[in-house]
Amino acid sequence: MTVDKMCPCGSGRPLSSCCGPVIDDPRSAATAETLMRSRYTAHVLARWNHLWVTWHPRTRPDLVEEDGLRWTGLEVVRVEEGDDAVAGSGAPASGGGASASGGGAPASGRGAPASGRGASASGRGAPASGSGASASGTVEYRASYREGKRPGVLHEVARFQRRAGRWFYVDGDVLDA
Numbered sequence: 365m366t367v368d369k370m371c372p373c374g375s376g377r378p379l380s381s382c383c384g385p386v387i388d389d390p391r392s393a394a395t396a397e398t399l400m401r402s403r404y405t406a407h408v409l410a411r412w413n414h415l416w417v418t419w420h421p422r423t424r425p426d427l428v429e430e431d432g433l434r435w436t437g438l439e440v441v442r443v444e445e446g447d448d449a450v451a452g453s454g455a456p457a458s459g460g461g462a463s464a465s466g467g468g469a470p471a472s473g474r475g476a477p478a479s480g481r482g483a484s485a486s487g488r489g490a491p492a493s494g495s496g497a498s499a500s501g502t503v504e505y506r507a508s509y510r511e512g513k514r515p516g517v518l519h520e521v522a523r524f525q526r527r528a529g530r531w532f533y534v535d536g537d538v539l540d541a
């Protein structure tokens with residue numbers, strides 16, 4: 365057993381219950397922010413394939429290559445989840461913290477006969493109805509890095525989209541650091 369190290373994304377949680385599981389299985393990212401953090405961590409850990417598989421097929425490059433930077437810190441400035449982003453994420457909460465963001469469950473919920481969800485007794489595992497399948501989110505962040513000896517900051521407003529229950533990075537606007 366090795367000592368579990370803290371997640372590079374700065375969440376204050378161990379890697380094994382933060383970005384680690386998302387990098388192993390991108391489908392487990394419940395929110396745009398979770399995916400964004402895992403992508404940052406993938407930079408730190410040089411898991412370039414994770415960047416590629418979580419990049420929207422419409423905008424991703426043929427290959428994601430090493431960037432030659434040493435990423436040193438992440439600060440999430442602002443998060444906007446799309447309207448229906450609250451709808452049940454398909455991911456069975458991994459580790460305690462995950463449910464924290466889920467608090468906003470639609471209050472009206474159960475009265476609605478809408479989409480027969482009764483079928484799945486176990487509840488949360490199933491992506492409820494079609495409506496929750498697509499959503500969008502925006503995450504503004506500042507990521508610090510060093511390029512050789514020169515420090516720098518990437519300040520980006522990144523756009524994410526969920527397709528078929530999975531979050532993807534679409535593109536972003538780079539702002540002045």
Ligand SMILES: [Zn+2]
Pocket residue numbers: 371372373374375379382383384401402405
């Ligand atoms: Zn993390």
